Amino acid sequence: METHLKDFEHYEDRYDRATVADCRRTEAIFLDAHKKDESKEAAAKTAAIFSYAWEWKQIFLTKHWYDNKKTTIEKWMREDEHRDKLLTKAEPPRNVLCDTCYDRMYEDGRTLWERDGTEEVLFFMRCPGEHFPMKGVYADGVERKSEPILCPECKVTLNIKRLPKKEKGLKTEYSCPNCSYKEVDDWNFSTEETPDPNYAADRARFCLSGEALKKVQETCTSNGAAESVG
Numbered sequence: 401m402e403t404h405l406k407d408f409e410h411y412e413d414r415y416d417r418a419t420v421a422d423c424r425r426t427e428a429i430f431l432d433a434h435k436k437d438e439s440k441e442a443a444a445k446t447a448a449i450f451s452y453a454w455e456w457k458q459i460f461l462t463k464h465w466y467d468n469k470k471t472t473i474e475k476w477m478r479e480d481e482h483r484d485k486l487l488t489k490a491e492p493p494r495n496v497l498c499d500t501c502y503d504r505m506y507e508d509g510r511t512l513w514e515r516d517g518t519e520e521v522l523f524f525m526r527c528p529g530e531h532f533p534m535k536g537v538y539a540d541g542v543e544r545k546s547e548p549i550l551c552p553e554c555k556v557t558l559n560i561k562r563l564p565k566k567e568k569g570l571k572t573e574y575s576c577p578n579c580s581y582k583e584v585d586d587w588n589f590s591t592e593e594t595p596d597p598n599y600a601a602d603r604a605r606f607c608l609s610g611e612a613l614k615k616v617q618e619t620c621t622s623n624g625a626a627e628s629v630g
Contacts, residue, residue, distance in 0.1 A: 401487055402511060404480035411473045416607045419465040420599065423606040426461060430454035458606075463616050466608040483512055483519065490521035493541040500531035508534065513544065551576040 433450040435443070492507040505525035513522035515538065522544060525535040536544040548557040556578040563571035563584070575582045608616055 401509075403487075404483040405477065406480070408473070408477075411476050412469075414476070415465075415469055415473055416603055417599075419462075419469075420602045420606050422465070423458070423461060424602060426457065427454060430457060459616050459619055462606050462608050463620055465606070466613065466616075486512065486519070486521055490523075490539050492523045492525075493537050493539055496525045496535060496537050496541070496543075498527035498529065498531050501527065501529050503528055505535060513538075515544075549574060551579065551581050553581045554578050 430450045430453060431447070433446055487510060490510065492510070496505045497503065498505055505527050507523050508526040509524040510521050511524075512519045513536075514520075520538055522536050522538060525537050527534075536546075538544065549560070550556065551558055554576065556576055558574045558576055558581075561573040561575070563573055570587045572585045572587075573582065574585070604612075
């Protein structure tokens with residue numbers, strides 16, 4: 401069964417990456433402002449002004465992210481803990497019957513799925529005789545019906561064929577029984593991230609701790625700490 405709740409470090413990394421992304425984006429807005437000026441003299445003056453403005457903006461922006469870190473991580477962890485409880489406690493629906501042999505289907509897995517704006521447990525039901533298709537059914541017995549995938553040319557329901565799996569991916573072929581339309585989706589499930597050579601340095605700049613945090617707190621206190629980061 402899938403689980404959502406992770407260790408604290410997972411959420412801290414998630415929050416820090418959001419912090420770095422927002423600070424990088426805001427920094428670029430400030431430091432690229434001079435590029436709009438046509439003359440070198442005007443550009444240099446604008447660059448100096450916005451560079452100074454960014455120094456102050458960075459102080460209040462990084463403090464904003466620091467101040468909200470603990471409560472945000474706690475909120476994320478509570479939400480994932482709640483999701484895991486939903487999955488664990490949910491009872492599978494009874495008397496879900498196969499459309500081919502009318503035998504009672506059994507649970508083959510479960511996940512969370514949004515229905516009418518609320519996350520609910522969706523059960524994957526399989527026929528003991530291995531008849532297809534499987535069914536996705538909520539705890540109250542309501543089946544989740546998938547919309548047919550239509551041919552963009554003639555609007556006929558496409559045939560779906562699973563091609564041989566790759567090590568970290570999945571290929572699916574969609575073909576039209578009425579015309580020559582054919583398409584292959586090549587999904588890559590790899591979780592490998594593209595290396596970010598500047599992330600460690602930017603995390604140290606934007607995710608406050610130690611002396612950097614102390615300096616920012618002192619600066620904000622001496623200046624009233626009443627700036628909006630919106």
